[in-house]
Structure formats: structure tokens, C-alpha cells
Amino acid sequence: MFTGPVFFENRADAGRRLAQAVAVEAPPEPLVMALPRGGVPVAFEIATYLRAPLEVLIVRKIGAPGHQEFGLGALVDGEEAELVLNREAVRLVRPPRGYIAAEAERQRAEIARRRVLYLGDREPHSPRDRNVVLVDDGIATGGTIRAAIQALRRTGVRSLLLAVPVAPASALASLRPSVDGIVCLSTPAFFRAVGLHYRDFEQTSDAEVMTLISRARAGGCDDA
Template identity: 50%
Template sequence: MFGDPPPFKDRRDAGLQLASALMYLKKDRPVILALPRGGVPVAYEVAHELMAPLDVLLVRKIGAPGYAELGIGAVVDGERPQTVLNEDLVSQLGVSSVYIAEETERQLLEIERRRKLYCGDRPPLQVHGRTVIVVDDGIATGGTMAVALKALMQEGPAKLIFAVPVAPRETLDKLCVGVDDGVCLTVPDNFRAVGQFYENFDQTSDEEVISLLERQYVGLPANNSRAQATRHAQER
């Protein structure tokens, strides 16, 4: 016996549906930040429909000494990259400040490499005083989104919102603490993985990320904040 079809055909379809739910924010002239790579095709449709600037928000985990898969914190890029630590875990493991500084620098270099790959010489979008919408293609545990939101809170946005097509209820409840709003189209009871809610959940390539970011950048009006940010950076 076959169940109901997935609610999203692909990331583009999910993005269009998400854009409809976020249209009430268009008047705020928001900034759209995508968690790459899978969040970019979703965020592109949101940015396109809301006529908003689009950027990536790169997050790199800081692994524990000798256990790289155990995250003790993360580095989040932006106009002023930030390090967000799990202070309880750092204290419990006795991780030195020297190790954290070295790992932070290593992850910052990787963030710079990836930002150069995806965005060329375009500077990160400024978020201070802006309505910021952070988009991904779905959330499971919410670890990356939580770190991203925590870092962005320190940048002083006027409003901070996360938006995803699908996520489990317990994850959403945790993420909603401290933000102005959270938008999720599907909150299933039987969540196992994000991909189960898409007909097509093929991996997003670097080439697609680069293309979508460039298309939205070029397609914006000349007086948009993205163009203004670029001119500001060139004048400095």
C-alpha cells in the first residue's frame, strides 16, 4: 500500500511554497541567508519572490581534540565571523584556549575559501538593523541552524526568522527560543530524515550554488542593499 506523495517535488518547489508563507515579510525588505549547499536552491526562490538580497551563511564545526566528530563549538561567517562555543562541553573536556584559537583560525580559512568559491569578491551581506531570514532545505537535529541563529543574534538584526520546509516538532520548539519567528511548512509526526519529504532530493552541487547566488545578485535592482554593500566595500 502506497502512502501519500511527499509534500515537495524538489527544493525549487519547496522554496516557492516557503516564499508564499513568507510574503508577509516582503514589505520589510529582508535579507535572505541560506545554509549551503542544500539550503541555497530553497532560499533562491524565497529571495526571488520577495525581491530580496541572497547570501550564504557558512558554519564550520570545531571538533574536540582527538574526536573531530564531537562538536565543541562552531565558527559562523558574516561581516564579523563569530565563534560559538558549547562552554559546558569545553569545560568538561578541559579544552585549552590555544586549541580553540588554532581550530577557529583553521575553520576561518576554510570559510574564506568557500565564500570566495561561492561569492567571488562580493562582501557578506550586512544584517545589523535588517530583517534576516535564515533558510535551509529542512532541519533534523537543528544543530547548525541553532549555531547560526545564535551568532546572528549578536549582530543586532531588527528581526531574526528561520524558515524551512520541514522539521520535527521538538527541534522547532528549541529553535524558536530567542528568535522573532520560525516558519515551517510541514511538521510531521513520523520524521526520520529531511529527504523523505522530497520526491527529488539529489545533492546540490557547488556549481548550482554559485549559479543561483549570481543570478539573484545580478537580478536585483541597482539600488538594492546588496549593490549598496558592494559599492560601500569598494569605496573603503
């Protein structure tokens, strides 16, 4: 893990550089799982390099009333969408009665929409009893990725390796007990936002996600 300032040209560049580091740590026959949308271009490069299947794990943040960036938890897709709450954040905010349930239902609809777009009629790869490499384009507070980790653990993964280009050291320290390993290229001493470490951090579109998933399957990386 490096602590110096690392600037990536874009998510694909970050993915190619991250892939080489992941290859050293990755267990046999990994399943690469990406948090869409921004994690998919990074994960595509890793899956291609490892010749591993690429899957998406759709996670939607449950934001606080009037402050959507402050996460109260997240809804994680799976055989059944799972709500993972940050109990400390909920106690701090004290959202109105029924707010979390209503917000979860709204995010459940968005998960369903994205699942149809990204998967179509394809059955997703199950992480159960698999060596999973979980990928995003970076971590800020770690709330969303923490929910994803908890949900994956409950599915019965064999092992879980977290791979991100950039994250604050404090966030990684809080996540380390929950995973079997972490690969991160940069942990800036003064961390402000993920996007500041990319020259091009344009929002990833649904169309790009769909294209990369199709390319992964066509390239033979989706057969395992």
C-alpha cells in the same frame, strides 16, 4: 505550520512552496540569508518571490572527535568568524586539549575558501539593522542553525525570521525564543532525517551555489 507528511520534489520545489508562506510573515525590505550549500536553492526561490537580496551565511560545524555529525558548536562567518560552542556538548564529550582550536582553524580555512568562491570581490550585505529571513533546507537537531542565529543576533539585526521546509517540532520549540518568528511547512511526528522528505536530495555543489547567487543579482533581487 502543518504537521502532516510533506514530500518535496527537490530544494527548488521546497523553496517555491515555502516562499508563499514566508511572504505572509516577512517584514518590510527583508534580507534573505541562506546557509550553504543546501539552503541556497531554497532561499533563491524565496528571494526571487519577495524580490529581496540574497546573501549566504557560511556556517561550519565543529564536530566531535571521531563523530563529526555530533556538533560541539559551529564557526559562523562574518566581519570576523565567530565560534559558537554548545557548552553542554563540550562538557559531555570532553575533547582533547587543543582539539576545538585546531578544528576551528580547519573550518576557518574552509569558510575562507567558500567566501572567495561565493562572493568573489563583492562586499556582502551586512545583516546589521536588517530584517533577516534565515533559510536552510531543513533542520535536524538545530545545532548549526542555532549558532547562526546567535551570531546574527550579535551583529544587531532588526528582526529575524527563520524559514525552513521541514524540521522536528522539538527543534523548533528550542529555537523559538531566539527568533521573532518561524515559518515551517512540515513538522513530522516521527522525524528521522531531512533528506527523507525530499524525492531528490542530491548534495548541492559549489557551482550551483555560485550560479544561483549570480542569477539573484542579475535578476535585480540583489539591489536592496
